[in-house]
Amino acid sequence: MTRSGIANEYGIANVPNELQIENLIRIAWFLQTLKDDLCERFHKNVNIYVSSGFRCLKLNSHPKMKGSKYSKHMDGLAADIVCSDLRPYQLATYIAKHMADTGYDKLINEFGRWVHVNLAEEELRCLNMTATKINGKTSYLPNILNVAR
Numbered sequence: 001m002t003r004s005g006i007a008n009e010y011g012i013a014n015v016p017n018e019l020q021i022e023n024l025i026r027i028a029w030f031l032q033t034l035k036d037d038l039c040e041r042f043h044k045n046v047n048i049y050v051s052s053g054f055r056c057l058k059l060n061s062h063p064k065m066k067g068s069k070y071s072k073h074m075d076g077l078a079a080d081i082v083c084s085d086l087r088p089y090q091l092a093t094y095i096a097k098h099m100a101d102t103g104y105d106k107l108i109n110e111f112g113r114w115v116h117v118n119l120a121e122e123e124l125r126c127l128n129m130t131a132t133k134i135n136g137k138t139s140y141l142p143n144i145l146n147v148a149r
Contacts, residue, residue, distance in 0.1 A: 001028065001053030001079070012059045016076050023076035024054055027119055031079060033102055034095065038083070041098075047084040051114055072105075078118035080110070089146045091115050092128070096144055100126045108140070112147040 001024050007014040016024060031048055038046040054076045060067035072078035083091045092109040095117065105120035110131045130145040131138055 001050060001076075004052070004055070004059055006062055006064050007056075007059050010062065010064075012056065012062065014054065014056050014059050016054050016056070020054060020076035023119070027053070027077060027079050027117075030099075030102060030104065030117070030119060031081065034099060037098060038085070038094070042085060044085075046086075049082050049084070050079050051082065052080040053078075072118035075121070077105075077121070078116060080114045080116050082114050088112055088115050089144065092130075092144045096126075096128045107144070109144050109147065 002014050002016060004014050006012070031050070035046060035048050052073060055065065055067055055071065055073040057074055059065055060071050060074050061069070067073060082088060086094065089109050089112060092107055092115045095104065095107055095115065103119065103124045104117050104126060105124050106118045106127045106129065108116040108129045108131050110116050111133070128144050130141045130143065130147055132141060132147045133139070
């Protein structure tokens, strides 16, 4: 949840503090619950891969990362994920349908390439969104939509 190619390449120490570690444990439990649920539902081992977890401020603001200045990755409350057996749209739809009671704050099908999920520090909103490019700019549309890669 803390490994980063960009951090390694540019010598950025991507080290969480105690609160961020507690949050990383929370999101790890969420992802483990998701994995267990998927394995049970599909009667086989299903893998979840984290492409981006915790990002310190320096990493998140690096030009190659281009993270939002409000990113929950910096709090240890977000993960960008893909799944071995589901396309991102299918994974996001599954989470929205079956994991809302487990609790997430925001779920985004990002460009049909990965799923961003974040937890909240307080009230969970279960917001479902799709990120896509419109006229070269990232736009966030309501609901989980099946967008082309």
